[in-house]
Amino acid sequence: MRRDFAIEYDKIFGQTCRGIYGKGALFxxxxxxxxxxxxxxLDTxxxxxRVCADSDEIIYDIVEREGEKSEDLSNILFEEFxxxxxxxxxxxxxxxxxxDMIVISFEGVDPNILFVGVSSMIRIYRAAKIKFPELGNDASQELTG
Known part of the structure; x- marks a missing residue:
């Protein structure tokens, strides 16, 4: 299922998110x-x-948008993005x-959401930084031993 996504990614990097939609929801x-x-x-x-039923790999494509919003999209997800x-x-x-996993960030490099292929469906997770208590002035010493 692999392809050279980097070549196509240049078309979309930095575009504004207009909506994130799920199709075929399973509770x-x-x-x-x-x-x-x-x-x-996105803008353009x-x-x-989607998920390959045989391998649970996530298959993706980038296509040009036509019109304001695709008619078959509902279940808006992550309005905050x-x-x-x-x-x-x-x-x-x-x-x-x-x-079988795609990680996506908005407004920078920190990951925000993860799509994981499980049982021929996409499960969605929210990514978050892990905050650690302050280590004080001897932080490097405490981390290295």
């Missing part, structure tokens, strides 16, 4: 939702994510070599 036992597909609409393009600039996107491989 999970832990009170979350998984989706058959997720779309991020949209990123479409609407109006923010798309930052970086990473992909991660599991130990079997399957590309």
């Amino acid at each position: 999970c036992d832990d009170e979350t939702k998984s989706f058959e597909a997720v779309t991020i609409e 393009h949209q990123l479409n994510f 609407i109006g923010n600039e798309l930052g970086y996107i990473w992909s991660a491989n599991n130990w079997c070599g399957h590309e």
Whole structure:
């Protein structure tokens, strides 16, 4: 499923997020939702994510937008990122070599959301920095031993 995403990414880097939508929602036992597909609409393009049923790899494509909003999009997700600039996107491989996680940032380099391919659906997670208590003036000494 791999392709040279970097070449296409130049088309969308820095564009403004107009909406993040989930399609085909499935309610999970832990009170979350998984989706058959997720779309991020930007100024001139949209990123479409779905899962390969055979490998749970996340398949993605970048297409030019037509009109104001795609008609088949509902289930708006993450309203707080609407109006923010798309930052970086990473992909991660599991130990079997399957590309089953996408990490996305808005307004910079810090990751905000993760899409993970599980059971032929996309599970969505929020990324957050881990805050550590202050270590004081001897921080490097405490970290190294």
